[in-house]
Amino acid sequence: MDIIKELGDSRLYNLHSHTQYCDGKARMEEFAEAAAKAGFTHYGYSPHSPICVESDCNMAESDVPVYLAEVDRIKRSAYGEKVKFYASMEIDYLGNHWGPAIPYFQDMPLDYRIGSVHFTPNKHGEFIAIDGAASDFIRKMHDYFSDDIRYVVEKYYEQVHEMIAAGGFDIIGHFDKIGHNGSHYAEGLDHEEWYNDLIDGVIAHIASAGIIAEINTKAKKVHNRFFPDERHWKKVVDAGIPVVVNSDAHHPTLINTDRDYPLNILDGLRGL
Ligand SMILES: [Zn+2]
Numbered sequence: 001m002d003i004i005k006e007l008g009d010s011r012l013y014n015l016h017s018h019t020q021y022c023d024g025k026a027r028m029e030e031f032a033e034a035a036a037k038a039g040f041t042h043y044g045y046s047p048h049s050p051i052c053v054e055s056d057c058n059m060a061e062s063d064v065p066v067y068l069a070e071v072d073r074i075k076r077s078a079y080g081e082k083v084k085f086y087a088s089m090e091i092d093y094l095g096n097h098w099g100p101a102i103p104y105f106q107d108m109p110l111d112y113r114i115g116s117v118h119f120t121p122n123k124h125g126e127f128i129a130i131d132g133a134a135s136d137f138i139r140k141m142h143d144y145f146s147d148d149i150r151y152v153v154e155k156y157y158e159q160v161h162e163m164i165a166a167g168g169f170d171i172i173g174h175f176d177k178i179g180h181n182g183s184h185y186a187e188g189l190d191h192e193e194w195y196n197d198l199i200d201g202v203i204a205h206i207a208s209a210g211i212i213a214e215i216n217t218k219a220k221k222v223h224n225r226f227f228p229d230e231r232h233w234k235k236v237v238d239a240g241i242p243v244v245v246n247s248d249a250h251h252p253t254l255i256n257t258d259r260d261y262p263l264n265i266l267d268g269l270r271g272l
């Protein structure tokens, strides 16, 4: 599916959102109602995918058919007459044995796929969630990563590169997510030269792979940060990467949160 073409010139859309089957805070129908009320043209559900390690945030494999049936029901409901709904997943990448490219996800009848890295392996090969509260991250840095922040950041971006190379997805989710917790652990880390070099490498890889990048607005209100960070938007646009602006909503009141600002900046960068 050509997502960019589907969206046309609409500004009222969201392609990254969560559900009761993962860590979303409301039922899918409540998100559908909110999307219709807000005058959205397009709305994609993207629960955290089933995963091969222990996780409270991810969907159970046994819920996948129920989830897909619920998207179908919503597509055919009265909301579906107003809004175009999509079945997607935010698929975790955990190495070549688990990620968007594996047959399990490729064979799933999804309208499009989001690939995201939320887990980074430590030196013993254990996958550790690097997302979530900064206080947890700081504890994990000590417990699992011997307080080696550069190792974690470099390993995170290594995972991002591997995921892009493996392919099988349309949109890369919040590609610099580690910048947030990383800079909580070591202030200013995400402004250092080596870090910016890592970002430039990822942007070049995304461009050559021909995938879409998102600007993720979920953390703007609470942490005053977009993903990717606003400093990188011009580079992303200049690299010719198609960009969508997603709220990564976990609650129906947040489906359109903080989207206007990046949409306006993108217009400026594109010379519109
Ligand atoms: Zn995510």
Ligand SMILES: [Zn+2]
Pocket: 016, 017, 018, 090, 248
């Ligand atoms: Zn998400």
